Amino acid sequence: MRIVVASGKGGTGKTTVATSLALAAGEFVHFMDCDVEAPNAALFLHPVLDQHQEVGILLPVVDESLCTYCGKCAEICEFHAIAIIGKKTLVFPELCHGCGSCTLVCPEKAISERLDVMGVLESGMTATGIDFAHGVMNVGEPMAVPIIRQLKKWMPATPPAIEIRDAPPGASCPVVETIRGADFVLLVTEPTPFGLHDLKQVVGIARELGIPAGVVVNRDGIGDNAVEAYCTEAGLPILLRIPMERRFAEAIASGRTLVEAAPEYRQAFLTLLENITARAAV
């Protein structure tokens, strides 16, 4: 079962929920930190990262001696990353999405590919037996999606019973890529106008992809009742409420997970997992 923890708004508690859910679920959990721009779940789960792999996209390299300037590569490229101008072929690496279409359509086989490294995948076990993996995008890279896509394929040899993906914040391509192929989307929100606004956006993505979703209200007790009202109206189950408490904030600020700081929540996370299992697409 593949569970994505997403939120829209940053800082609502995605990683807080995802890490505690993983710890409560016990063994045979594969945890993926898909926030490749700023992965932080490792700070809480402390895996020993002993596997590393460079990742990126394949950029076209044109052999000018073979090129006949027919223009088929430029024609097929949706992103205009390759252009034929007179007797010159220009490649614009920062526009390229690495799809390989130009290489495929070249009738002269004049295009080869080189790996443009965008980041690294790392994995390893935690002390409690969680199979952990994350992606780390190089500073200055504009595209997170290719790294997330490869992270999702980078599975342990033994198929995990439960896969937990900690999503990036926002509601754009990296979040869509993280959610794609999942069986359940767990939406962590806070009862504020900003939390609600972004919650609606991610609900839209989950519904578009046809994946069931449920809500965790973090910092319960602050703000207003608008999230509650929206969830009722939209038919979204609220599966867990975590109250606003100083001890939680202190624990997380010092790198401890919620279930370590408040062991009484372990049962609540187990119940959450049971509820997800009952509602998931599998």
Place this chain on the structure above:
Amino acid sequence: MKLAISISGNTLESPFDPRFGRAAAFCLVDSETDAWSAHANPALSASGGAGVQAAQFIATAGAQVAISGAFGPNAYDALSAANIQMYLAPSGREHTAAEILVLFKAGKLSKAEVATHAGRHEGHN
């Protein structure tokens, strides 16, 4: 000499469009005869790389000079490769293409020697 002026309309009297890649259209004018034609910019709705596509379009149309309000880095590289000279016109929309043509002939427009702004795609090398 054949000029490509970015415009928002479909005649020589149309207002100047200061954007290059996302210009509504290009007015192609022969600076000797003043004969003109207007062409919708195929890059207007491109999901990315509009500057490159617009450059390819005017290069194929035979332009030797491009006149716009700004040229991004990808458009700049593509136009340079095509040996198309780039000139900058005052970026307001109050001028028509015909007025821009007059300014060009009078030598009142400055040449763009580097890309005028960062592109929408900053990133990997």
